[in-house]
Amino acid sequence: xNDERMAILARLQSTLGPRAARERAAEARLKAxxxxxxxxxxxxxxxxxxxxFIRLLRENLASVSEVAKAEDAPPRxxxxxxxISAQGPLRLAGNPWLAAxxxxxxxxxxxxxxxxxxxxxxVSVALCGIAETGTLMLASGPxxxxxxxxxxxxxxxxxxxxxxxxxxxxGWTRLRLSTNGRTPRxxxxxxxxxxxxxxxxxxxxxxxxxxxxxxMVVADDG
Numbered sequence: 001x002n003d004e005r006m007a008i009l010a011r012l013q014s015t016l017g018p019r020a021a022r023e024r025a026a027e028a029r030l031k032a033x034x035x036x037x038x039x040x041x042x043x044x045x046x047x048x049x050x051x052x053f054i055r056l057l058r059e060n061l062a063s064v065s066e067v068a069k070a071e072d073a074p075p076r077x078x079x080x081x082x083x084i085s086a087q088g089p090l091r092l093a094g095n096p097w098l099a100a101x102x103x104x105x106x107x108x109x110x111x112x113x114x115x116x117x118x119x120x121x122x123v124s125v126a127l128c129g130i131a132e133t134g135t136l137m138l139a140s141g142p143x144x145x146x147x148x149x150x151x152x153x154x155x156x157x158x159x160x161x162x163x164x165x166x167x168x169x170x171g172w173t174r175l176r177l178s179t180n181g182r183t184p185r186x187x188x189x190x191x192x193x194x195x196x197x198x199x200x201x202x203x204x205x206x207x208x209x210x211x212x213x214x215x216m217v218v219a220d221d222g
Contacts, residue, residue, distance in 0.1 A: 033176075035169035042132035042167030049131035050164050054217065056134025060192030062213040070158075070218050071102050077156055078106040080214055081121060086154050088120025094143035095125045098158065115147035122148035122210075123156045127178060129164040129215075130171045133191060136215065137171045139179070140186035149188050155210035157190075161219045 016022060044052055054064045065080065067073055081090075090110040092098055103110055110123065124144065126136045136157055140146045149155060165171055175187065194209030 033173075035167070038167045038169060039132065042169075044131050044166050049166055050161060050217070053129050053131040053134055053164050056131075057192065057215055058134075060134055061195065062134075062192045062215055064215045064217065066161075066217045066219065068219050070097070070220070073158060073216055073218060074101050074103045074106045074108065076216065077123070077214075078108055080156070081108075081154070084154070084212060086121055086212070089116075089118060090121040090123065091115055091119040091148060091152065093122075093124045093145065093148055096143070098123065098125050115145050115151050117151060119152045121154040121156065122152035123158070124148050126157050126159040126163065126215075128171050128174045129159050129217075130166075130168055130189075131164055132167045135168070135171075136188075136190045137175065138188045138190065139175060139184040140188075141184055146186045146188060149190065150194075150209040153210055154212045154214070155190075155193075156214045156216065158216050158218060161217050164217075 041052065054066075057064050063080070065076055067076055081087075090108050092110045092112050094112050099112065115122070124138055127139050128137050129135070130137060136159065138144065138146075138149060138157070163174075165174060175184075190213065193211055193213040194207050196207040
């Protein structure tokens with residue numbers, strides 16, 4: 001390294017200040033968890049955020065329905081599955097809220113437990129919906145196996161309307177609060193059914209996961 005370059009680096013070092021002070025400043029900034037610039041569409045709240053979230057999901061080829069109460073979800077799920085001629089085992093995440101829904105009002109006979117390749121339909125509960133991009137955030141856990149997000153060809157996700165937030169940064173904040181600061185093993189961000197156009201620029205659905213993604217927004221979870 002020549003003398004001119006060393007002189008430039010020395011001047012930079014003197015401008016930045018002692019290394020220890022810089023490290024303390026960087027650590028404080030990381031711990032503060034302050035969000036960076038959030039675009040206007042990520043600052044929406046309430047009904048505006050909900051409408052944008054649903055619109056973007058549909059643009060990404062997901063289907064969306066809304067129910068007034070959680071107890072209305074099972075019959076609506078049965079109607080949706082009939083509309084796409086989906087048959088076979090329906091696997092629920094172990095979420096207690098999901099398990100408590102009146103599945104007896106349908107003929108679906110869902111099961112819980114380990115996800116299997118034979119499962120035709122998976123039903124999950126999203127941690128939150130992100131209005132900025134029309135994205136679902138799902139965190140893994142003992143009652144939320146990530147396999148449900150990928151193995152069944154039909155994926156149905158229930159989302160409380162109150163859990164629709166504005167930006168991705170808001171989503172990460174909700175995740176930290178829900179897990180007491182501990183990061184789950186897996187966090188999946190889902191904005192539509194699996195698809196690819198790698199071959200001959202032709203869109204193919206269900207390439208690496210579910211061919212159908214249906215999101216059910218529950219206005220009131222009771």
